[in-house]
Amino acid sequence: MTESPEALRDQALLNVGATSKFAPLPLGEAADMGQAADGTPLFDPQIFDSSEFARNPYPYYRLLRDHHPVYHDKLHNAYYVTRFADITECYFDDAGFNTIPKGSSSGVLGNTQLELSGVEHRRRRNLYGQHLVGKSLTHRVPSIKRLAREMIDNWSIESAPGSDGRTTIELGAAFANEFPIRVVCEVLGFPPEARGDFYYWYNSMMSGLGGSATHKQGVEARQHLEDYVGQLVAERRVTPTWLHDDDGNPISKDIITKLCETKVDGDYLSTEEITSNIALVVGGGGETTRGAIMHLWYLLLTHPEQFAALKNDDSLWDQAFHETLRHSTPIGGQPRHNTHDLSLHGVDIPAGSLINMVDFSANHDERIFSEPEAFNIFRDDLYSGKILRSGYAKEGRCSHMAFGVGPHLCPGAWISQQEAVEGSKALLAAMPDVALDLDKMQRDSISGEPRDIGISSIRELWLTFADGS
């Protein structure tokens, strides 16, 4: 200890008010955040709030995985768990790691199964989970295809083809933003005429999840949705409605009807509970699947040799879907709340702490996936078979963490795969010679390259194709 307090004071004062502590770095490089006496790199929790982290998170997660697999962030009063194996273990231990309210999301979505554990969770999850899997889902596939075709057939291309005869579209606006909502609306049993309102509620609720100025709109939209669902519920409690396949045969009652008929602990669900379930299914199934479709296309178009292989072999779509979710995971991770004191990697975590399980990081854990930053639909360490709640880890292959694993595994996983794969097949059929319109793509602020390791960041994907091709 040699510096005088005066020198230390001056040094500390230099940092006060420094507006941007973390200058943007080339993608893949992490800022130097200091070293412990033994040389271990230190981690500054303010990075989590920086724009540098938002655009370039992976090298920071690598730092955590390698040096602080359990990181105690005292600024945000939270712990971070970043290795695949640890996260898997925590997700399976539903009693030891409760789910917790998602920041301000429960204000908008309401109280949902996402925030319940154990038997409470199982009872509610099964209410509609069954409609999104297995035979119900198989029956739904034709209408997923129909919905995709309907959207593509109705494309109203605003600008005429350019002099090269090619047309430009933005995939989000033209397809990916709405398609997953349409599918979910249908499965829920929302009347098609309510779609317009529904998009408005959905968009407001989604943007309201952040707890900011838009939060109020989110809460208001949620209230409107609840008022509307109130009428539907009153009708369907008396007159159940059914889902039909494309030949008009009934498949099963729609989810709203099922929710109206269901009792939990001897009581029918209240309108509020039903609304919360609807909000969760829509909230869970919209933005995520949108992101998956956008990233899938972006990654394929920036890896032309893999795209070419896929064009020749339809069966590769499932692999491409899973590798996209691993590489560009739509949801960063899940918070959990430990119900007992525990010690993990030498860090004591008192019961009741907030622990962030970082799915982004798990999916880039080099202990599981080699060269994790590379997009490779042929990688032999990723399992791309039928999605299993128990996850898959055999013979050097592992399922990814984008849907979570264990009791809370995303119940929409199977249907979202159908949406992305069937939707993409329909898109490819409409634009066989599709290419990226690089001039219009958002670029990384530093490298100037189109963004490549995406976090749910691809808001716009500009494509060109020869009309009528």
Place this chain on the structure above:
Amino acid sequence: MARKPADQPLPSNGVAITRRSTQNSAYRTYEVHQRERVGQSTEKIKPIALIRDDQLVSPFDNLAILREHYPCYRDWLGNAYWLTRFEDVTSVFADRANFRVPTRAENCGLTQASDTSASIPAHTVWANLIDNALPNIISDALKNLRSSDKPDVTIDYTLYITTELQRLALDIPEQQRDWFSTTLWHIQRADSWQVEVAERGTAAIEELIAQLSNVNPSSAGVSNTATDKLPITYSLRTACPAATPEDLLATVLGFEARTLHGGLANLCQALLADDNARSTARSNNQGFKIACLETLRHAPPVPTVHCYARHEVERFGRLLPEGALIRLSALAANRDPQQFDCPNEFLANRSDICHREARGQFRADGLATGLSLGMGLPSKHPAEPEDRPRSLYALTRDAIVRSATALFDEFEDITLQADHDSRPRSLAMFEAHIAWSLPVKLRN
């Protein structure tokens, strides 16, 4: 994953959570209550705004939003609740049955040490230092300031005084003054959320503990005998012979010299920055005392303390879950317009602040006091008790008043260097809010 056996000491948040059944986890009702309805959303402020760099100097506007609109603000980004109204902050701070306030030593990682600062022998040492050793220390500090080529009141005067008091309490030899001063600087920041700063703090704690294990109190030669025959000691080790080196350090941290240092620096800043305030303070014999009380209200050096809910407890229309982190903002509470008129102004002769030492929930004579939460709850004893020294708060206040009076008596024309932004600021979020730099001209 290792679960901790039930008989282990309390975890760092001090909350022993009832184990839930592993089979059927309970339904956690607080989530149901916490669903915000239309009209309850907190759109006027984003949680990130509370921890941005600009808050280090001037957090008052944002805190006013919380105080006015969201008195129990759920900060989802920081995983905490913020309390900002005077009545709310004091009621939670005083409610030790439902909320646990960790000691400063614990926050600095000294979890196994006992802070004996409230015991009569240790408390007496601190009182001896302030009543008997302080005059000499002040006169050395004045010399220090005069001889400095770049005189700075915070570094050469206030920091010097508080460091000396602690040096004597710990029997650190005079030759090690510089080393001790630097070590103490790091230790004071050992509770930082900044990993690098905290690491240095922890290393400094280890260094000091190693040093304390070697020092022999008599050789340090700071035991003293006063003329009235009662033995007076400045040495904690002499007064508390059973204390370990860790206990000694925890006890010194418990004396809260941060508030003394910061309170004195902030008072000097207020008086240096405003000639009227200075002449008001100098105009009568209570002047510096009232200006000191006003400083501790207007610019409390400990801006926030945190506590944990011991169990699920309903407060302010919310169910606070067990283990919840609650930030009690003294900066906000001390500017609560329900308690103080023109709360953002520094009034050296403020009349709506209690001039006597506060009791209970920080009031006396029906008036509120500025919260100095680092010093704990108001004393339950009379202002001049017979069986013990006066309270830590009174000792700190007196030390600030004496030191400030001496400075402004000695240098009547002292002025701040022109164009210097001397406002109190935190070096990092949640750290002490102090006028760290007060470069002065001693004579015009």
